[in-house]
Amino acid sequence: MQKSHNGMEIRSKLWIEMDGEPVFGRGRRFLLEAIESHGSINQAAKEVDISFRKAWSHIKAMEERLGIKLVARQAGGKNGGGATLMDDARKFLKKYEALEKGIQALVDKRFRSVFE
Amino acid sequence: MQKSHNGMEIRSKLWIEMDGEPVFGRGRRFLLEAIESHGSINQAAKEVDISFRKAWSHIKAMEERLGIKLVARQAGGKNGGGATLMDDARKFLKKYEALEKGIQALVDKRFRSVFE
């Protein structure tokens, strides 16, 4: 995620699996955060620049694999409907944010110290 | 890469890009190490459980993107030929190994401290 001096770039990825299948990562984190702030899967998908189809698939996969409902959603109604995060989703999000914190900084620091 | 208590598993990935294209990562690291110890791309590919085709593609991509020759190879000759690492490849490998060192341990530690 961070640049270096000579054109090379260090990148890192962090995610959580369940039964060998991905359950949560940075992309899904941004998606849930965007749902929280927009109240809609559709608009959230636009913000994180993925299709609604993909966003929806991610949510379904997360819920199935974790075995808990993360996003309360309604089709039709005021403003056409919408989606909001369940409390469990907010809790999970908080934990994941804490998990990520500092790791990227460490990776970047180490990269610079090694490749110079 | 490490297991946790409740069925969830934290995983992390670290790689280097050039012009937005992946150049080096854990898989390629193991591949180069296997070439070093076996003296052959073919046998190295078997050890890391990928096809020769894929191993060869990885090497070619690495060399093109970094702009340096990493693996000296010969078709035909003693034992049918073989491949050995160039000095630049060994240097790069050493740097990458240093880069990775400790990071996974940190990730795992943080995961446990957060998800309990």
Add this chain to the structure above:
DNA sequence: ATACCGTTATGACTTTTCTGCATAACGCAT
């Protein structure tokens, strides 16, 4: 010489995965 062997080197095909498009259903507002 000639056939053989294990290797590098590639092209072509197959399988899988991902992406985007089309459409339906929903329920409030006008």
Add this chain to the structure above:
DNA sequence: ATGCGTTATGCAGAAAAGTCATAACGGTAT
């Protein structure tokens, strides 16, 4: 009733990854 923006899914095409087949190479054994 009609319209609107949303959730919800199926499906086809595209793209990526993986597999298979084959050629060329140059020592070695026959």
